[in-house]
Amino acid sequence: MKIFSVEQLAEADKITIEKQGITSEMLMERAATMVFDEIHKRLQRAPVSIKIFCGIGNNGGDGLVIGRLLQQHGYNVRVFVVNYSNNRSKDFLSNYEKIKENTNEWPILIKGVDDFPEISSGDFVIDAIFGIGLNRPIEGWVALLIEAINKSNAFVLAVDMPSGLFTNKIPSETDAVIRASFTISFQAPKLVFYLPQAERYVGDLQVVDIQLDREYLAKATSNVQLIGKQEAISLYKPRTNFSHKxxxxxxxxxxxxxxxxxxxxxxxxxxxxxxxxxxxxxxxxxxxxxxxxxxxxxxxxxxxxxxxxxxxxxxxxxxxxxxxxxxxxxxxxxxxxxxxxxxxxxxxxxxxxxxxxxxxxxxxxxxxxxxxxxxxxxxxxxxxxxxxxxxxxxxxxxxxxxxxxxxxxxxxxxxxxxxxxxxxxxxxxxxxxxxxxxxxxxxxxxxxxxxxxxxxxxxxxxxxxxxxxxxxxxxxxxxxxxxxxxxxxxxxxxxxxxxxxxxxxxxxxx
Structure with missing residues (x-):
């Protein structure tokens, strides 16, 4: 399996939207629904308290979709919007309106430390604050929020990428990074997931196929390959009946x-x-x-x-x-x-x-x-x-x-x-x-x-x-x-x- 760069994944999104005749919001719905399916398959409507922390970009939009679907299926869910900026993505805004229209529980805005909810060790936390586009360390009260999540000892599921983790460098010891119990990543894993210094952030890993354009993915070049069973099978050379030592x-x-x-x-x-x-x-x-x-x-x-x-x-x-x-x-x-x-x-x-x-x-x-x-x-x-x-x-x-x-x-x-x-x-x-x-x-x-x-x-x-x-x-x-x-x-x-x-x-x- 190829491991792609952030730029290649962004291009795959763009080509998928064009060739499949869908919108970016529809692609977001597809990807987030797959995360919901994995959660639902495991929890089976268990009476657990679920807290979803959404950023204001597309990763946050994924979190809003997951929150809406969980609420519609009877889960005890509270959705929090980590309001660190006024620059919100288009698909985030669209799903922000959808969750307000389709559920009884509106998202709660977090604007600073005073708005932090209590997080207990028995909670199921979903991290959808930052995605793969993060390129600088998290600072201020958002860093304190991540610290609070980590200290809670709650089970933490990261959507696509643990918030604060970069795709191309290792965080410093003082950087604020979600320490996920489980990460569900979209389409292809990221190189950083397999490096020893990132192990404590990623937890268990699952990759879901969000059906990005197959032709683009097949043609895209990558100098990083993940070797699993299918790749190993292709390397095997069978023996012939008349061979000898x-x-x-x-x-x-x-x-x-x-x-x-x-x-x-x-x-x-x-x-x-x-x-x-x-x-x-x-x-x-x-x-x-x-x-x-x-x-x-x-x-x-x-x-x-x-x-x-x-x-x-x-x-x-x-x-x-x-x-x-x-x-x-x-x-x-x-x-x-x-x-x-x-x-x-x-x-x-x-x-x-x-x-x-x-x-x-x-x-x-x-x-x-x-x-x-x-x-x-x-x-x-x-x-x-x-x-x-x-x-x-x-x-x-x-x-x-x-x-x-x-x-x-x-x-x-x-x-x-x-x-x-x-x-x-x-x-x-x-x-x-x-x-x-x-x-x-x-x-x-x-x-x-x-x-x-x-x-x-x-x-x-x-x-x-x-x-x-x-x-x-x-x-x-x-x-x-x-x-x-x-x-x-x-x-x-x-x-x-x-x-x-x-x-x-x-x-x-x-």
Whole structure:
């Protein structure tokens, strides 16, 4: 799914109105009705006190429509107009008249602090104060109103965008921003929803299709994509009946050191579970018996050193090399990693201590084979690209790093983001249970297994992250977040493949 800019969404609204022969007010009615439908489906006329706070622009107009429909369906609703200016949008004014004509409860104007209603923790609050067009921090008594809503501990539903949140920058700690329990966004999600620093504002997320012009949306270009089930299905390459293991490549997993052999075992297991035809592991001698015992499907090669990698030598020709898990960063290991980089031409997967070596020895960055996949967690990323002020700057720095070194960068997190030049691919699977030791090692194995089978490195990263997250979701359903360990994720990669083709309705929700 494409993630569009504010300007593109505004253009989509305009073209939709022209081509469908409707007015902007009719489009507003359509969008707001969809929000009402979602509320009504969940509340089923429950006797809850609903308070709707409407701005005076089009987001406020959405709130007025929702308020009118809720009142007409028998809900206990009070609608408040946050009267911060005399400049009201045309569609707001039209719906302001409609709600007065069609209901017994007229909207109540809020002109300052003295007009604030009491908001209790049992209230259902709907935030329709500001939409996606906000471009400066909220100030004055409106900021105090947002603070009051946040402090109430009421359930807060944000319409399209939590008020005070920007689409293209992270608010400061002192900015007034609604902390929504749930956000219902129109047509397409916004990039900011998937960034760690915005998590506390968005809450759970649902996107409703308000039927904007399909032709425009299909043709509009975007360098940000959200990867869900339908996108993942399009990346999958089915096998043929007469294929054999040689058709699916040979993955070589290099890493490990004394006490850290488990990491490469997890990576190799994941590569096998993802479908690599052959998997070999290259490790220090101390790992030989362990690896041969726990993973009989893999072949094991050993370094001349007992406890760490000091002289990587092998006579096979792997389809892809994955390096770094548990390798340590000793001087000897750094030197043999440097030698490996210089003699490797095919794209690699580099993780963990491989990334740490690159961070400490930046001269090695120029030796990385083009189109290699690097998979840092936030701290590893910071060591690679430097510190950032906010998540948007982080993305810009990551794009620059990707372009400069001609590599693919996977920023691991709740919504892992694959960076390839200017293009971003945001993953929409996974859960908090995957914050467990070894989960990243499994991800490297999944990506390696896909590259081994001939998937393009970028597709391997994007598809691999999806499968990894889906496997984690399947495990969470069976074992809980707390009960999940990395080995469980690896074991359920096959279930993630099977899930691709289950007939089930998918929605953009977290």
């Amino acid at each position: 040689g058709d699916y490549g040979h993955s070589l997993i290099i890493g490990g050191s004394y006490g850290k052999i488990g990491s490469i075992s997890l990576t190799a297991t994941a590569a096998l579970r993802t479908g690599a035809g052959l998997v070999s592991i290259y490790a220090p001698k101390c790992g030989y018996i362990i690896l041969q015992s726990v993973l009989p499907e893999a072949m094991v090669l050993t370094d001349e050193s007992e406890e760490e990698l000091n002289n990587i030598q092998f006579d096979l020709e792997p389809s892809v090399i994955c390096f770094g898990m548990g390798a340590g960063t000793s001087e000897g290991t750094v030197k043999t990693f440097e030698a490996l980089l210089r003699k490797t031409e095919k794209p690699m997967v580099i993780d963990a201590d491989g990334l740490n070596m690159l961070s400490k020895n930046k001269i090695l960055l120029k030796e990385i084979p083009k189109n290699s996949v690097l998979t840092p967690h936030p701290k590893e990323l910071e060591r690679l690209i430097g510190k950032w002020d906010d998540d948007f700057q982080k993305l810009e720095m990551a794009k620059k790093f990707s372009k400069e070194h001609e590599i693919i960068l996977v920023i691991k997190g709740a919504h892992s983001i694959t960076v390839s030049g200017e293009n971003l691919y945001i993953n929409n699977t996974g859960n908090p249970g995957m914050a467990t030791a070894g989960a990243g090692d499994v991800l490297s194995g999944v990506i390696t297994g896909l590259m081994s089978q001939g998937y393009d490195p970028l597709i391997s990263a994007v598809f691999g992250i999806y499968l990894h997250g889906k496997a984690g979701d399947i495990v969470a359903e069976k074992m809980s977040y707390q009960g999940m360990i990395a080995g469980d994720i690896a074991k359920h990669i096959g279930d993630a493949f099977l899930d691709l083709f289950k007939n089930e309705q998918n929605s953009i929700q977290n």
